[in-house]
Amino acid sequence: MPLVKRSIEPRHLCHTVLPRAIKNELECVTNVSLANVIRQLSSLSKYAEDLFGELFNEAHSFSFRVNSLQERVDRLSISVTQLDPKEEELSLQDITMRKAFRSSTIQDQQLFARQSLPIPLQETFDLCEQPPPLNILTPYRDDGKEGLKFYTNPSYFFDLWREKMLQDTEDKRKEKRKQKVRGNDRTLEAEKVPRAPHDRKKEWQKLALGAELAEEDPEEALKHREPNGSAAYHDRAPLYLDGMDGPFSLAALPYSQMNELLNRPGDRMYTRPHDPPPPPPMHPLGDIKPPSMISSSSGFSDSRPQSPAQTHGFSSNTPPPPPPPLPPPPPPLPSMSGSGQRGTPPPPIPPLPIQQQPPAIPPPPTLQIAPGVLHPAPPPVAPPLHLSSPARLQQVLDKGPPPGQLDCTLLPPPPPPPPLPLPGARSSSPCPPGPPPPPSFLSGAVASPLSHSSGKKHAACLPPISDARSVLLEAIRKGIQLRKVEEQREQEAAKHERVGNDVATILSRRIAVEYSDSEDESEFDEGDWIE
Amino acid sequence: MSGQDDPVQREIHQDWANREYIEVITSSIKKIADFLNSFDMSCRSRLATLNEKLTALERRIEYIEARLVILSETFTRQL
Numbered sequence: 094m095p096l097v098k099r100s101i102e103p104r105h106l107c108h109t110v111l112p113r114a115i116k117n118e119l120e121c122v123t124n125v126s127l128a129n130v131i132r133q134l135s136s137l138s139k140y141a142e143d144l145f146g147e148l149f150n151e152a153h154s155f156s157f158r159v160n161s162l163q164e165r166v167d168r169l170s171i172s173v174t175q176l177d178p179k180e181e182e183l184s185l186q187d188i189t190m191r192k193a194f195r196s197s198t199i200q201d202q203q204l205f206a207r208q209s210l211p212i213p214l215q216e217t218f219d220l221c222e223q224p225p226p227l228n229i230l231t232p233y234r235d236d237g238k239e240g241l242k243f244y245t246n247p248s249y250f251f252d253l254w255r256e257k258m259l260q261d262t263e264d265k266r267k268e269k270r271k272q273k274v275r276g277n278d279r280t281l282e283a284e285k286v287p288r289a290p291h292d293r294k295k296e297w298q299k300l301a302l303g304a305e306l307a308e309e310d311p312e313e314a315l316k317h318r319e320p321n322g323s324a325a326y327h328d329r330a331p332l333y334l335d336g337m338d339g340p341f342s343l344a345a346l347p348y349s350q351m352n353e354l355l356n357r358p359g360d361r362m363y364t365r366p367h368d369p370p371p372p373p374p375m376h377p378l379g380d381i382k383p384p385s386m387i388s389s390s391s392g393f394s395d396s397r398p399q400s401p402a403q404t405h406g407f408s409s410n411t412p413p414p415p416p417p418p419l420p421p422p423p424p425p426l427p428s429m430s431g432s433g434q435r436g437t438p439p440p441p442i443p444p445l446p447i448q449q450q451p452p453a454i455p456p457p458p459t460l461q462i463a464p465g466v467l468h469p470a471p472p473p474v475a476p477p478l479h480l481s482s483p484a485r486l487q488q489v490l491d492k493g494p495p496p497g498q499l500d501c502t503l504l505p506p507p508p509p510p511p512p513l514p515l516p517g518a519r520s521s522s523p524c525p526p527g528p529p530p531p532p533s534f535l536s537g538a539v540a541s542p543l544s545h546s547s548g549k550k551h552a553a554c555l556p557p558i559s560d561a562r563s564v565l566l567e568a569i570r571k572g573i574q575l576r577k578v579e580e581q582r583e584q585e586a587a588k589h590e591r592v593g594n595d596v597a598t599i600l601s602r603r604i605a606v607e608y609s610d611s612e613d614e615s616e617f618d619e620g621d622w623i624e
Numbered sequence: 625m626s627g628q629d630d631p632v633q634r635e636i637h638q639d640w641a642n643r644e645y646i647e648v649i650t651s652s653i654k655k656i657a658d659f660l661n662s663f664d665m666s667c668r669s670r671l672a673t674l675n676e677k678l679t680a681l682e683r684r685i686e687y688i689e690a691r692l693v694i695l696s697e698t699f700t701r702q703l
Binding site for chain 1 (some may be wrong): 635650692
């Protein structure tokens with residue numbers, strides 16, 4: 094329904110009540126109608142004046158622009174005529190070696206804010222009732238929010254979106270750092286790295302166009318298989334890098350599967366903060382969709398970088414360390430334990446094991462291998478265990494007799510938890526340097542699933558130890574973690590305040606984080622921060 | 625009868641005439657309003673076209689200026 098911008102005021106000419114003491118009613122009606130006609134003419138003239146005023150303002154701004162353009166053209170013509178006779182040699186190299194030309198892309202922002210409301214609509218708006226004056230209660234609030242925001246908040250959705258975007262940029266940045274660290278460890282895969290950004294850009298563009306177009310992904314997956322045929326090796330870096338694109342690249346597929354896995358139907362954006370580093374999700378996804386991939390890969394000798402790894406992982410149920418396929422959680426444990434617990438245990442499948450583990454309590458015998466190997470990193474790893482212990486304890490108790498074969502000395506659990514407790518562990522020991530501070534604001538969201546996952550794996554050995562001690566320890570460590578989280582949250586809040594209402598910068602920052610290299614990212618981001 | 629009707633008839637006739645007069649006025653008001661709306665729309669579309677052309681021109685001029693700056697710099701370098 095179109096919104097009426099201007100309306101001519103006395104809508105009905107003669108819908109008035111006639112005074113009683115009148116002899117000639119017809120004349121009375123006529124006179125009333127004529128008076129209303131005059132009022133209508135006055136509102137019409139006001140309407141016209143407003144209309145022409147708006148048009149005039151626009152044309153006036155155009156005249157300024159045209160004048161400035163005219164000046165620039167004049168200057169250019171002068172400088173061109175000055176240059177021509179003098180120039181001798183010009184090498185293309187000099188031209189191209191310069192800083193690349195970037196035209197100023199000014200984007201229109203805040204188009205539909207309250208300030209840009211046209212005057213007649215503003216007047217219509219002013220005719221409406223005001224909301225109750227809840228802002229007089231603002232001085233009495235403890236949390237510093239405006240009282241009226243609880244009743245009606247026009248910027249609610251924008252604030253939500255902005256928080257989401259900023260969080261996602263932070264997540265992406267930290268994932269990048271982690272992958273950089275991992276990438277340093279694996280120099281072999283450096284060859285494969287250059288492929289990834291190209292795909293990422295395409296995939297990001299695809300995503301930018303909208304979720305509907307993401308359905309074209311299977312077609313693109315088919316297209317990608319052939320060019321990436323040579324990448325059908327067991328390199329992990331491209332897998333990780335592609336995995337980083339995971340949530341963004343295979344838009345529809347991973348999210349549907351992620352959502353199934355996470356039991357979180359709905360907004361994919363909300364699942365993103367919860368899959369810390371996407372590489373792990375990619376591989377479980379790969380395992381989850383092996384039938385399709387295998388069938389397609391049988392048709393295509395080439396396959397996407399992910400699919401070979403996935404089929405590889407699928408075929409060999411004892412996959413090499415990093416991305417353990419989801420279905421067999423136990424095999425990864427010995428393998429990962431075998432790789433030793435340095436600071437770089439891939440934050441494998443934190444949310445995913447949640448669902449997988451209820452059906453499959455990790456088999457004890459494989460875990461027994463762990464103790465000797467896992468001791469190198471006991472303290473930082475211990476906290477998560479304790480964190481998870483109560484949750485896991487309940488589940489274990491619910492499920493009946495825990496497999497008593499589990500070694501009770503198995504305190505240091507295999508990888509899954511490490512990323513979480515790292516912020517808490519830092520206070521205790523500088524042990525795991527690997528994954529740079531995993532987003533601690535993630536810890537709040539991921540804490541419970543991670544604790545569940547780690548708990549499920551090793552809680553079997555905990556009940557015999559002592560519940561009270563573990564609960565105490567857990568509380569202590571939670572305190573540590575909570576403090577760290579608060580500090581980081583304050584930092585982030587400070588960051589967010591700087592951003593302001595600039596949609597373009599927020600989005601551009603996000604894009605920069607996603608598909609730029611670290612160097613570019615730092616340049617770009619610094620520029621954005623300066624803005 | 626005619627004497628009674630005459631004043632009434634006269635009044636009624638007069639009323640009809642008045643109403644027609646008012647109707648003419650209101651219909652012309654509506655025409656003016658229609659004209660203003662269509663003028664507004666066409667004017668906005670033309671201004672938008674102008675805006676696009678201006679933006680394109682501005683971008684081209686920026687590019688040309690950048691090229692000239694490069695050329696002049698390389699030229700001064702060679703000097």
